[in-house]
Amino acid sequence: MVDIDNLVKYSHRLKLLYVEDNAEARELTTLILNDFFDDITVAVDGIDGFYKFTQNNFDLIITDINMPKLNGLDMVSKIRDIDKNIPILVLSAYNDTNFLMSSIKLGIDGYILKPIDIDQFITALQKIVDKFKYLENYHNNLNLLEQYQYATNESSIVSKTNTRGIITYVNDRFCELANYKREELVGRNHNIIRHPDNPKSIFKDMWKTIKDDKKIWRGVVRNRSRNGKSYYVDSIVMPILDTKGDILEYISLRNDITNIMNPIKQMTDALKNAKNPVLIYLKLDKYEEIEEFYDSDTMNIINQKVHQYLYNKFSNMYEFDILYNLDNGEYALIIDKDKYLVDKDKFIEDLKQCQLDIKNSRIQLEYMDYDISVLISVGYDDINILKSVKLGLKKMLKTKEDFILSNNLAQQEENRAKNNMKTIMMIKSAINQSKIISYFQPIIDNKTKEVVKYESLVRLIDQNNKVLTPYFFLDIAKKSDQYLQITNIVLEHSFSMLRNSKYDISINLSAIDIEEKHTRKKVLELLEIHKDDASRIVFELLEDESIKDMSTVKEFISKVKQYGVKIAIDDFGAGYSNYERLLQYQPDILKIDGCLIRDIVTNSYSLSVVKSIVTFAKEQKLQTIAEFIENEEIFNIIKDLGVDFSQGYYFGKPMDLMGNKDD
Numbered sequence: 073m074v075d076i077d078n079l080v081k082y083s084h085r086l087k088l089l090y091v092e093d094n095a096e097a098r099e100l101t102t103l104i105l106n107d108f109f110d111d112i113t114v115a116v117d118g119i120d121g122f123y124k125f126t127q128n129n130f131d132l133i134i135t136d137i138n139m140p141k142l143n144g145l146d147m148v149s150k151i152r153d154i155d156k157n158i159p160i161l162v163l164s165a166y167n168d169t170n171f172l173m174s175s176i177k178l179g180i181d182g183y184i185l186k187p188i189d190i191d192q193f194i195t196a197l198q199k200i201v202d203k204f205k206y207l208e209n210y211h212n213n214l215n216l217l218e219q220y221q222y223a224t225n226e227s228s229i230v231s232k233t234n235t236r237g238i239i240t241y242v243n244d245r246f247c248e249l250a251n252y253k254r255e256e257l258v259g260r261n262h263n264i265i266r267h268p269d270n271p272k273s274i275f276k277d278m279w280k281t282i283k284d285d286k287k288i289w290r291g292v293v294r295n296r297s298r299n300g301k302s303y304y305v306d307s308i309v310m311p312i313l314d315t316k317g318d319i320l321e322y323i324s325l326r327n328d329i330t331n332i333m334n335p336i337k338q339m340t341d342a343l344k345n346a347k348n349p350v351l352i353y354l355k356l357d358k359y360e361e362i363e364e365f366y367d368s369d370t371m372n373i374i375n376q377k378v379h380q381y382l383y384n385k386f387s388n389m390y391e392f393d394i395l396y397n398l399d400n401g402e403y404a405l406i407i408d409k410d411k412y413l414v415d416k417d418k419f420i421e422d423l424k425q426c427q428l429d430i431k432n433s434r435i436q437l438e439y440m441d442y443d444i445s446v447l448i449s450v451g452y453d454d455i456n457i458l459k460s461v462k463l464g465l466k467k468m469l470k471t472k473e474d475f476i477l478s479n480n481l482a483q484q485e486e487n488r489a490k491n492n493m494k495t496i497m498m499i500k501s502a503i504n505q506s507k508i509i510s511y512f513q514p515i516i517d518n519k520t521k522e523v524v525k526y527e528s529l530v531r532l533i534d535q536n537n538k539v540l541t542p543y544f545f546l547d548i549a550k551k552s553d554q555y556l557q558i559t560n561i562v563l564e565h566s567f568s569m570l571r572n573s574k575y576d577i578s579i580n581l582s583a584i585d586i587e588e589k590h591t592r593k594k595v596l597e598l599l600e601i602h603k604d605d606a607s608r609i610v611f612e613l614l615e616d617e618s619i620k621d622m623s624t625v626k627e628f629i630s631k632v633k634q635y636g637v638k639i640a641i642d643d644f645g646a647g648y649s650n651y652e653r654l655l656q657y658q659p660d661i662l663k664i665d666g667c668l669i670r671d672i673v674t675n676s677y678s679l680s681v682v683k684s685i686v687t688f689a690k691e692q693k694l695q696t697i698a699e700f701i702e703n704e705e706i707f708n709i710i711k712d713l714g715v716d717f718s719q720g721y722y723f724g725k726p727m728d729l730m731g732n733k734d735d
Contacts, residue, residue, distance in 0.1 A: 091121035091135035118142025229326035251298040269345035348409035359401030456482030510565035511726035525576040607636030666700035
């Protein structure tokens with residue numbers, strides 16, 4: 073766990089450049105950043121950010137991606153041409169693999185989604201602070217290197233080579249990490265430990281720097297030990313010169329940064345260089361609940377022991393380089409498809425059996441045993457394999473499954489995203505062209521069969537003049553700022569209908585609507601304007617999502633009831649609806665869920681539930697409305713049960729204000 077006090081104490085020493093074009097986001101984020109930094113320079117776009125970077129010395133940059141004039145990644149690219157080492161965090165509202173890959177190529181140190189998640193930010197900042205602390209140690213080691221005292225430095229990995237690159241000396245740390253004996257290394261070329269996935273350009277640049285320019289070379293190199301395990305070292309290589317300036321030998325000082333290096337970057341590098349990878353992604357089941365139950369020290373022990381257990385378990389089945397510890401109870405390994413997926417069905421069967429074995433295992437802690445259970449998302453034959461398996465993990469968390477084959481989920485998600493964008497553009501166009509309209513469906517009195525109310529229902533007219541129901545656009549609208557505009561339009565239409573008719577008007581409101589300050593204000597303004605007719609308004613409270621602030625909802629109900637407004641609970645008897653809501657809402661009307669009414673002729677359970685609701689409502693002097701009255705047989709049943717009002721196609725489809733029927 074992060075030590076916040078030490079983190080903040082260190083981060084206050086750092087000079088920050090913060091680049092963000094959106095004024096509101098800039099203001100809110102700056103408030104957060106002030107808790108961590110004393111010296112913050114703010115830039116309003118990429119050009120401004122690059123200019124201020126060239127005019128000042130900064131320790132850290134935090135930048136948005138999508139900005140006018142010069143976007144964040146292009147700005148970072150220009151900065152990297154000047155300074156390849158300054159830590160950079162990208163702050164963006166877009167969780168997109170292309171952005172992520174571009175960020176990784178530019179050497180970004182962290183990628184944080186907007187709105188800023190403080191825990192995610194603290195984790196990213198801690199890794200950067202760790203690097204600063206490591207760099208301070210690094211400079212201390214460099215001083216030892218310049219004094220030729222590196223062989224005695226037990227905390228560093230030291231080697232010497234002659235002018236032809238042949239190893240002449242290695243210290244104990246070198247042998248330990250490489251898993252070779254000293255005599256097996258001396259007299260050999262350094263290629264013996266270099267991982268084949270290193271770009272050739274690294275060593276070309278290194279030799280030019282140390283041999284031709286006679287300067288110190290610095291860089292990160294991926295090595296491979298004798299047993300095939302990868303590790304990363306931050307290296308400096310320095311030529312040792314005689315008094316004439318001729319090279320006598322080369323000396324290298326390295327630090328193992330495998331554990332502090334971003335494991336996602338390690339995994340991404342490995343996936344990029346693998347020919348036919350299979351990515352097996354694991355997550356401890358109910359990890360968040362476990363984290364709340366145990367203290368931080370116990371969680372660290374659990375993570376370490378689970379990591380070791382999983383490594384041992386899977387290494388008995390597959391050959392792989394690293395079991396990546398990705399935090400939050402997530403782990404991953406990469407294996408070779410050509411070797412292990414000759415029989416795909418057998419591979420899946422074995423993996424599921426392994427998962428079952430893990431579930432039946434326990435890790436022994438000091439005072440107790442810990443039961444292990446993991447979710448597994450596996451993918452292959454996918455250019456976006458990492459994104460696909462992570463989407464598979466999210467899907468499992470929603471569906472409560474524990475195993476998924478995630479091939480091409482990223483492409484499916486991309487297609488959904490494109491369709492969502494088309495829908496958002498359609499909604500925006502409809503709003504601008506006044507093509508968000510209201511239809512009104514009649515509600516009749518069961519005793520007289522006369523229309524006494526109308527329910528206000530939103531519709532959208534698309535570019536082909538087709539009238540679309542909320543099914544095609546409302547859920548997408550809720551994820552954008554256009555939902556508030558739609559709600560305002562519906563409210564205006566509904567109160568206009570109230571003013572120009574003698575009927576009660578029912579308006580649907582969700583928790584999202586009521587918890588939105590602007591919507592509450594709009595409703596109260598309209599009620600004040602139409603206070604003489606406000607007693608004919610019915611607010612149908614929807615329960616299609618959880619309520620975050622019940623006190624706000626109850627206060628809203630109390631205020632609107634002062635105008636004579638009636639409250640109905642929509643879809644009562646199914647979904648989120650329950651009798652506890654009756655105490656909280658104090659409704660006047662129960663609108664019986666349509667799924668109960670639709671099957672009431674053939675389903676005895678539905679009939680019994682509706683009977684109980686009607687009986688309860690009459691005892692509490694509440695009115696009842698039945699939806700989905702599609703034929704006379706259903707109507708006769710609910711009328712005999714004592715339901716007060718009916719709504720459905722049997723009595724009338726939704727109509728626009730001009731009386732045209734909805735298709």
